Amino acid sequence: MVRILLPTDFSDNSFEAIQYATKVYNKTECTFYLLHTYTPTVYQSDYLMGSPEQIELGDILQKSSTNQLEKLKSKLEDTNGNPKHKFIVHSAFNTLMGEISYMVEEENIDLIVMGTKGATGAQEILLGTNAVHVIKRAKCPVLVVPPNYEYEAPKEILFPTDYEITYEKEKMKPLLSIANLHNSRINVMHVRAGYELNPSQEKNKAQLGQVLENKGQFHEVPDNGIITAINEFQVKSKSNFLVMVQNKHTFIERLFIEPVIKKIGFHVTIPFMVLPQL
Secondary structure, three states: OOOEEEEOOHHHHHHHHHHHHHHHOOOOOOOEEEEEEOOOOOOOOHHHOOOHHHHHHHHHHHHHHHHHHHHHHHHHHHHHHHOOEEEEEEEEOOOOOHHHHHHHOOOOEEEEEOEEEEEOOOOOOOHHHHHHHHHOOOOOOOEEEEEEEOOOOOOOEEEEOOOOOOOOOOOOOHHHHHHHHHOOOEEEEEEOOOOOOOHHHHHHHHHHHHHHHEEEEEEEEOOOOOOHHHHHHHHHOOOOOOEEEOOOHHHHHHHHHHHHHHHHHOOOOOOOEEEOOO
């Protein structure tokens, strides 16, 4: 049984992300948790002091949140019709990140799936603010789905790495699970920086090869910059699923902090899974 958390703001992008999750795991027993959080615009003082107006507002928001979640659940059950899938609604007066952290711990969540941006997301931003916060802080894998993505089974998976970390099979399970479900090829991409791999990198590469078994193919690409390399290899290999490891010592951290990214154009155009630190 896979336990998947689906945060939603009821935008089109969040609904597309939910549909993507149900399709990727269509052959798997899953429990999907539909999560919506709400917070009155002004609540800090009045709400905490028991202001009747703010308490009433909170009740209205709670009712609206629950009603929309129930409608979403019914819609998914009608369109999905998969006996292997179960949907549970969860509405909470909390920040999104606060409730996600709680749910991951409380429900033993295996994966978070969400849209890259909400209803008011800006096109020029790499990922929506919520998605970035979740990726950087979540203690389980996070899968983000770009807007208007037309579903393709994740047959060609791109896994950029610098071989600076060890790869334990247990931590790589989310990737291996999807690869096994769809008989996918995992293209391991390393940007050649003009020098040979050091002994530690060679050891990590060998370990990764063992973990991926016969599903991994290894590629060395010229150093045109990691972001450009990912973009170009993604197109060349027709990759339709991107996986990276969130680690403070690897290049993924740069994807969220370097302003130059917006100019270079690293835009998420395919589903993008981030594994927590290995």
